[in-house]
Amino acid sequence: MIFLYIKIFTYMSRPVRFNIHPIQADIKDNISLANMPEGYTGEGFFASRLSDVVGLARKNSIWPMPFATSCCGIEFMAVMASHYDLARFGAERLAFSPRQCDLLMVMGTIAKKMGPIVKQVYLQMAEPRWVLAMGACASSGGIFDTYSVLQGIDQVIPVDVYVPGCPPRPEAVIDGFMRIQDLVSQESVRRRNSEQYKALLGSYGIQ
């Protein structure tokens, strides 16, 4: 029996080729600092623009509503999971009720029959609200150029950020989310009452 065990270890094992020079983690490169908004500081006070402060607060706590229809929804599940964590960006709580969410993420193919439903969900959201179209199908109909698929959700609701891809990589979704964060942080307080915004919503038939 013993000579059998010796036989097993007589071959040359394959040498390890990868991960043999592991990089030491450098804590200095891995910390990102959020920039303070501009303002006047003094002892015990900081004066800044209201829109900056509100934008900073809002952008780091966007509660998305996943409107996941098809394959992009699965990819979104990967984004929310631990590997590409979207909760790092403040999207910890996914709201499934449109009344409680800020960002409508439309993920997947929207059929023409589903269009009025997407619009209804958008109408139920409270201001301020943003829309992210994830994937090719939500942006423009994708490969489904047929009689039954809505060729882009911007035919029924105004969209802020489009994330192309079929499906987009989770990194691309996170990038789209960060663009939304840029939009949120720089939005002026008076935007939602401006004529241009009202005209935009009017073009969609939304009061």
Next chain:
Amino acid sequence: MALTNETIKDRLIAKFGEQLSHFEEPYGLLTFEAPRELNLKVMQFLFDDEELRFQFLTDLTAVHYPDQAGRELAVVYHLHNLADNIRLRFKVFTGSDKPDIFTATQLYSSANWMERETYDFFGINFVGHPNLKRILNVDEMEYFPLRKEFPLEDQTRIDKDDAMFGRGTLPAAGTIADKN
């Protein structure tokens, strides 16, 4: 004796005679054609008979043959005998100007939605259906998409490059400015 395709065919011909035609067995599945007035009688016979017992409607769909004048639309029924595990298929043909077929909902409840789908996509009017309206497409749609004369693509797009879809002409090689 186990139920075989031969037995089914003999029973059907004994009952309906020359009205059933085009008996064939592609991939072992007995297929025949019936005149459209008899579709319910054939299904009722196959349902009630003690030996045949085709009491499960697997599928109900249609095919559009634009080249056969007078017989453009074919409604295809797939029936299944669950006890003996035998399937069969039969078709009824109708013209596209007045496609009236008797509904099978009295016999099979599953035919309800399947006939609605067939109406939605082919425009076949099922006489006697309790709720014949569109089921998968938008309710306001005016045409029947799966008929061959209607295009697959969405007609409201204005930004498509027709050359890529076989319409219009592709630019000749070398005329597009090379970036080299």
